[in-house]
Amino acid sequence: MKAGSTVLVTGGSSGLGAAVVTAVAVAGGRPLVLDRQPPADGVPWVECDLADTRAAEAATRTLAERSGGLDAVVTAAGMDVPGRLADVPGETWDRIVAVDLLATAAVIRAALPFLEASGGRVVTVASTLGVKAVSDATAYCAAKFGVVGFTRALAAETAGTINVTLLIPGGMRTAFFDHRDPQYKPGPDAILNDPTDTANAIMFALTQPPGCAIRELTVCAEQETSYP
Structure with missing residues (x-):
């Protein structure tokens, strides 16, 4: 990543995205941000509920056009509501998959023309629960396993055009x-x-030659329990 590079970050107002x-x-x-909450002062952003994937695409194009293009996208937005499959409301289950997986694809889809023009980079954010399944996390595991598969396929599809990295972070x-039932909190x-x-x-991935x-x-x- 060169000085002055424009990097779109989903979920950039808190957590990993803010970092x-x-x-x-x-x-x-x-940095540019897509989020439901405002990011740090002075960071250009568009308010967006990423569960609405068409809105996520439109917001991505808006930010890219305002900024004169994109050099990288980092899809850091994510959510989870743990629980047994029978106990998690269908709307909640669907929203987890929409935010964590479908919005990842939607934002990158909208960003592709800009990234192809710049020879840009993508970093998707999966999870150690994208490679290891656990109980009471069917939606989150489904979404993050999906991010792993999506990113590997995207890397094959765009090889030589854009540079794609899959990040698998632990907790x-x-x-x-914060808002989980106590039994699901660390x-x-x-x-x-x-x-x-x-x-x-x-940043290491974004700054490779x-x-x-x-x-x-x-x-x-070092002692992450969900990996390997």
Whole structure:
């Protein structure tokens, strides 16, 4: 990633997304954000409910056109509501898959013409639960397994045109767990990564020289229980 590069970050107002926005700005890039909440002051953004995939496409095009193009996209937005399949309302289950998987594809689909023009880069954010299945996470696992498959196929499809990286992060110290039922929250002794460290891994992928692809990165706490 060159100084001045324009990087679109979904979910860039909190958690990993906010850490990526900061890292891009520190590196001399221009972060842009799609989110339901405003990002840090001064960061250009469009308010968007990513569960509405057509709206996500339109918002992506709006930001790209306003900014004169895109050099990279990082799909950091994500959500989960754990629970048994029979206990999670259908609307909630569908929304998890829409935000975590379908919006990932929608944003990248809309960004492709801009990324092809710039020879740009994509980093998708899956999860260690995209490679390991656990109980009470059918929607999240379905979505994140889908992100893994989608990204691998995208990398094959766009090889030589854009550079695609799949990030597989473990748990991080963010607000991601705040609104869960107590039984699904990490315990006080849980070992979680700092999102800044995961953002630095994303920057590593974004700053590789032309022709060098970091296809997949797994970044987690040293004692992550959901990997391998």
